[in-house]
Amino acid sequence: MAERQQVTNPWPALWALVLGFFMILVDSTIVSVATPAILRDLDADVNQVVWVTSAYLLAYAVPLLITGRLGDRLGPKNLYLAGLALFTLASLWCGLTGTIEQLIIARVFQGFGAALMTPQTMAVITRTFPATQRGRAMSLWGAVAGVATLVGPILGGVLVDGLGWEWIFFINVPIGVLGFVLAWRLVPKLETHSHQFDLLGVALSAIGMFLLVFGIQEGETYDWGTIKGPITVWSLIIAGILVLALFLFWQSRNKNEPLLPLTLFKDRNFSLANVGISSVGFTITAMAFPLMLWAQVARGLSPTRSALLLVPMAVITSALAPFVGKLTDRVHPRYIAGFGLFCLPVSLLWLSAVLSPTAPIWHMLLPIALLGVANGFMWAPLGTTATRNLPMNQAGAGAGVYNTTRQVGAVLGSAAIAALMQSRLAIELPGAGAAATGAAFDGKLPTVALQGFSDAMAQSLLLPAAVSVIGLVAVLMFERPAHMVRATAPATDPVPAQA
Numbered sequence: 091m092a093e094r095q096q097v098t099n100p101w102p103a104l105w106a107l108v109l110g111f112f113m114i115l116v117d118s119t120i121v122s123v124a125t126p127a128i129l130r131d132l133d134a135d136v137n138q139v140v141w142v143t144s145a146y147l148l149a150y151a152v153p154l155l156i157t158g159r160l161g162d163r164l165g166p167k168n169l170y171l172a173g174l175a176l177f178t179l180a181s182l183w184c185g186l187t188g189t190i191e192q193l194i195i196a197r198v199f200q201g202f203g204a205a206l207m208t209p210q211t212m213a214v215i216t217r218t219f220p221a222t223q224r225g226r227a228m229s230l231w232g233a234v235a236g237v238a239t240l241v242g243p244i245l246g247g248v249l250v251d252g253l254g255w256e257w258i259f260f261i262n263v264p265i266g267v268l269g270f271v272l273a274w275r276l277v278p279k280l281e282t283h284s285h286q287f288d289l290l291g292v293a294l295s296a297i298g299m300f301l302l303v304f305g306i307q308e309g310e311t312y313d314w315g316t317i318k319g320p321i322t323v324w325s326l327i328i329a330g331i332l333v334l335a336l337f338l339f340w341q342s343r344n345k346n347e348p349l350l351p352l353t354l355f356k357d358r359n360f361s362l363a364n365v366g367i368s369s370v371g372f373t374i375t376a377m378a379f380p381l382m383l384w385a386q387v388a389r390g391l392s393p394t395r396s397a398l399l400l401v402p403m404a405v406i407t408s409a410l411a412p413f414v415g416k417l418t419d420r421v422h423p424r425y426i427a428g429f430g431l432f433c434l435p436v437s438l439l440w441l442s443a444v445l446s447p448t449a450p451i452w453h454m455l456l457p458i459a460l461l462g463v464a465n466g467f468m469w470a471p472l473g474t475t476a477t478r479n480l481p482m483n484q485a486g487a488g489a490g491v492y493n494t495t496r497q498v499g500a501v502l503g504s505a506a507i508a509a510l511m512q513s514r515l516a517i518e519l520p521g522a523g524a525a526a527t528g529a530a531f532d533g534k535l536p537t538v539a540l541q542g543f544s545d546a547m548a549q550s551l552l553l554p555a556a557v558s559v560i561g562l563v564a565v566l567m568f569e570r571p572a573h574m575v576r577a578t579a580p581a582t583d584p585v586p587a588q589a
Contacts, residue, residue: 100218104227106272107211108234110174113265114204115234117181117258118147118500119242122378123397124255126386131255134190136515137308140379140508145194147375147504148303149201150208151497152296155349156287158209158490166210166217167277171270173206178266184259212489216477217280226415231473237407237465243378244404247397291349294337299501302330306505354488359423362564363476364495366427369561370434370468371499373554376507377438380547383511388447388544402455403462410466423471424568430467431562437461438555445548447540475568503554510553514546 121128121143128139161169180199187193211231219227249257305326314323341348355361385396417426440457476492519542 100214100227103214103218103277104211104230106269106276107170107214108230109265109272110170110177110207110269111211111231112234112238113262113269114150114177114207115238116242116245117200117204117262118143118150118238118375119378120246120258121146122382123243123246123386123393124250124258125379125383127250127255127393128190128193132188132190132193136512137508138190138194140504141194142190142197143375144303144501144504144508146197146201146204147497147501148299149198150204151201151494151501152299153202153205153292154209154494154497155295155490156292157205158213158488158493159287159349160206161210161213161489163282165279165282166213167273167279170207170210170273170277173203173210174266174270174273175203177203177207178263178270179203181259181262181266185256208493209489212473212477212492214277214280216489218278226419230411230415231470237404237411241404243382244397244400247393247395250393252394286347288341288344288347288349291337291340291344294333294340295349298330298333298337299498300330301326301333303501303505305330306502306509309509350491351488354491357479358567358569359475360477360479360488360492362567363472364492365564366431366468366561367472367476367492368495368499369557369559369564370431370472371496372503372506373434373438373499373558373561374465374503375500376503376554376557377441377551379504379507380511380550381441384445384544384547388445388540388547399451399454399458402459403465406459406462407465410463411470414467414470418471418474422568422570423475424566426467427471427475427565427568428562430464430471431558431565433460433464434468434558435555435562437464438551438558442548442551442555445544445551447544472565503557506553507550511546511550514549515543518542518546 121139125136125139128134128142129136157169157173177200180196180203183196184193184200187196215227215231245261246258249255249261305323308317309323309327312323316322317326338350341350341352355364381399382396385391385399386393389396391399414426437457437460440460441454444453444457473492477488519539
């Protein structure tokens with residue numbers, strides 16, 4: 091196993107990297123609060139606007155396995171800078187688009203830039219921080235991941251109200267330039283490792299993910315039936331599953347260097363952490379859409395006021411991050427992550443129960459505050475537990491796998507919540523499902539329809555709540571990390587020789 095590369099002070103580099111990481115994660119959720127504005131301005135329907143997020147997440151998730159390897163081979167600094175440049179330029183393109191189709195295409199390029207960047211942050215942590223200090227470093231990474239997914243809707247609301255939805259993308263340009271300069275100056279050049287590239291694996295994973303996500307998200311649009319000729323929604327979903335199964339089979343048979351190193355999953359905690367983070371990615375992405383639509387349509391709140399509902403969550407998550415980071419290096423991750431993932435479904439069930447067009451706002455703030463507690467206790471222990479035992483020469487691969495599972499969860503969450511919202515709207519408000527346009531969701535629904543709309547959004551929240559329970563079960567099976575076993579093992583005195 092390669093030794094950890096010695097860096098005198100790795101913290102400045104980490105701060106430079108998490109600035110860009112924060113920006114790309116904000117873009118995973120910032121569109122949710124701008125959904126009604128984009129619906130109106132671009133004359134789109136609900137499913138098309140959800141594709142603005144799904145296209146980004148899909149382009150983000152699919153390349154992560156290979157971009158982690160590229161970071162090992164070409165250097166994480168080089169890949170990070172290339173991705174940040176692409177992401178920043180694509181953000182400018184997003185803001186300048188005039189049609190929903192152009193916006194979706196621009197978001198694909200944004201997602202690919204994000205895919206180049208993300209594995210490099212975790213790889214730098216793994217390769218520059220000793221195992222006994224990675225908890226503190228990963229707590230910063232985890233806090234950024236948690237806060238970014240919450241800040242996205244808040245920042246989006248302020249920008250949409252004040253400047254227009256285009257500015258949720260334009261704001262990335264100055265931040266991207268600043269992040270590029272800081273990373274250029276502060277991130278060290280780390281030792282590279284030679285890797286082969288599994289092009290067949292890349293193709294199979296990309297095709298399988300696209301078929302699966304497209305089938306799930308477009309299901310309600312086509313009434314889960316025929317799309318064109320012999321092509322049906324279910325044939326796409328089944329084909330996606332079969333292609334992904336073929337991808338896993340190829341990974342197990344590839345004797346050179348597979349895209350997905352299945353040997354990493356021999357580490358029990360790595361496997362369980364990946365299950366946990368995929369459920370978290372699904373849940374956090376999925377819950378934002380129904381909540382923001384409910385606030386703006388059923389309650390008539392502005393984008394800013396809607397986003398401000400999430401302030402308690404963001405504040406509590408940020409406040410807990412340093413405390414949880416210190417605990418992560420000393421306390422069994424089962425207890426820390428388990429507490430967070432217990433709070434997550436409870437908060438969503440609570441939120442679903444109180445979502446109505448007449449409920450006082452403070453009724454929403456209590457479960458949202460509990461969501462903040464959940465986020466504060468989830469991200470750092472999951473990330474730390476996944477990467478703590480990774481060998482240095484597989485840091486990029488392991489980070490790529492971990493981030494891929496998180497993003498796959500987010501992609502499936504985005505697709506599934508779109509299908510479920512359309513389904514529930516079609517039932518609660520007949521005629522307002524897949525065909526719902528911007529005119530139907532501009533905050534002017536007739537009073538008689540508000541309860542049905544609220545019920546549809548409340549029922550949609552039950553899906554991410556259910557998926558989060560899978561993550562809870564996974565983290566409760568964590569083993570005690572090796573460094574804790576060594577630290578707590580009692581010293582044994584040699585047995586004296588018998589006379």
